[in-house]
Amino acid sequence: MTAVVRRPSPAEVRLARAWLSRAVEPGRRAVFDLVTEVGPVEAARRMRAGAATGAVAALAAARREEDRAAADLAEARRLGARLVTPEDAEWPDEALRAMEVAFDRERGEGVPRHQVELTPPLALWALGPPRLDEALARAVAVVGSRTATPYGQHVAAELAHGLATRGWTVVSGGAFGIDAAAHRGALAAGRPTVAVVAGGLREPYPQAHGGLFRRIGRDGLLLTEFPPDATPQRHRFLVRNRLVAALTAGTVVVEAGLRSGALATARQALRMGRRVLGVPGPVTSGESAGVHDLLRSDPEVRVVTRAAEVLEEVGALGDDLADRRRAAADPRDALEPLARQVLDGLPTVGVTTPDRIARSCGVPALEVLRALPGLELLGFVEMTPAGWQLTPAARATPRR
């Protein structure tokens, strides 16, 4: 018997995504692929019916008979929260597309499987007034050690304050230490900040940050992939970290011990072609040892000491260039050589993928991924469901 082909209602879609968010742990590619292929309603139906196959069947087995989707949505409403799905206008499409592209690239290159797959979320539980896409349009992650020193907390707060003052959204994990200092610095600047937490919104972890989370939920956003009553677990922190890295143009690590989870966030950001920056500290401090290691591990990871330097790195293709662009006769002249090269890699007509752009212009795929969001911000390119293409304006400007 084939399934009746009927377009599910928005309410059905939301309910299905709520169900999926509890039925399987986020970040599993097999589930994401099934949802992409058959849609969330049909994917949920198959999983509940025990009709899913392969990896999905195994992933769904434990919780497939549980159905708290309606109750979860009701509880979210009671908490003042909402479930944001890819079908919603505020879904942070572009940021999450980078995650998907990076995953495809790693699969294509045969990169050994990582502990955390770069799989976009199926839905996000959100609490707070800003639209997700708007809050994350210009966002930087500031992350670091839970056992931060007063030095690290001071620097994180200053940095976040400076970023917020310049109109950027500070994203972090709501944890003790650097995370909290970053959120507080941003709030002190009167700007929204986004906490991506590893458990549910009923009692965001850590509970001792209840007051901080209330302020973030009032002026910024609390975000999570987990249903309202989910408890934080070790692997959920890692899965959460990939989201912090994906949702931001760059990740700044302020203090991290050699085994800090902040380093995992940084490595995931690198996998997605995001900027990774480290704030140095005394070499005699164990809380800076992880940052220094990170800086030594990859020339792409750069030293930053203050907000303006962070924006030099992550904002280079955005603001600064946007300013220069207004003055240029041919807007392409204002582009950095690399961005110009990437732009030249797009076909005049039709859509393309970052990988094809890379092959076409001879720029490494990671650099292409880095350049595209800036080029989009400047109005040269746009992302469509089918891929990247030149904007009508860019097509109208003859290339030299």
Next chain:
Amino acid sequence: MTAVVRRPSPAEVRLARAWLSRAVEPGRRAVFDLVTEVGPVEAARRMRAGAATGAVAALAAARREEDRAAADLAEARRLGARLVTPEDAEWPDEALRAMEVAFDRERGEGVPRHQVELTPPLALWALGPPRLDEALARAVAVVGSRTATPYGQHVAAELAHGLATRGWTVVSGGAFGIDAAAHRGALAAGRPTVAVVAGGLREPYPQAHGGLFRRIGRDGLLLTEFPPDATPQRHRFLVRNRLVAALTAGTVVVEAGLRSGALATARQALRMGRRVLGVPGPVTSGESAGVHDLLRSDPEVRVVTRAAEVLEEVGALGDDLADRRRAAADPRDALEPLARQVLDGLPTVGVTTPDRIARSCGVPALEVLRALPGLELLGFVEMTPAGWQLTPAARATPRR
């Protein structure tokens, strides 16, 4: 009337070089070129006679009638010092050749003229038992702020102690702050350290370091291009810095304000293809601001936090590889890919230049300059007056 062609005696050569070291400020290319062309005795004769032309005439005008060469040599002897010249076996040939190569490269590439020319010294006044070439065969510069913090001094001393313990010579400028801490750390490890000072050996500057200089002169080396009674002057510090950079495989900057002379040393080291490393510190410390700026200025400048990391960077082609090499069937297999590529750029027969190697193997000239000393240490290549060539052993090993 043509000059009588007669080979000058060693004593005449030494006297001429002593005279030149007082007659002109060191680091002037025109003088170096004349000395290279006609030899030190004839160069000095022409300058004294007012027969030099062009830039040399102008440079020599002020002091050409003064002759204290014999007195300077006598004073050096009285101080227990000696004048080391390129004619001596202990002259640190290889290190200074890198300076010359870098100068030629900059002239070739039309690099705008720097305040300090990368011109080798005409002679070096030296005080201390070690041979220059031996003391400098494995040497690292540790430099930094005169107004160092206790943190910086602690780190410099630890770093120098660690380097010395591992058999490396610590070179610095004998100044207050980081320099002194570095020298003391090396001395504490019972290893020679080299202080390159910006004035004469009669009363090395700063005088408050009299005790330190006596220890360095007893167990290590005091070095200078200036005659015994020369006083330090601003430009002499800059000229001295180029020598610190040239004589070492890498320069580590430990604390530097934004205008610290240590940054000039680092920039000169980069011009010569030397490794430049920075020890980070608190971003709230003005004494680390210059180091962080340096780290941000060039991806080639890497973060280091301890001696082992310094040697990972500067010693990579030397020791570590030498160890691996013993285990390898074909010694070339032990080489880093880049070093291997450089090696393959040398002709099987005959000499070549770093620039030609660069063109032949497609590795940037700076990288070639970095790789050659290591390849020489490993016995793959050797430097002759006519240029670089494969050693007989390397020629005997068939390339794969």
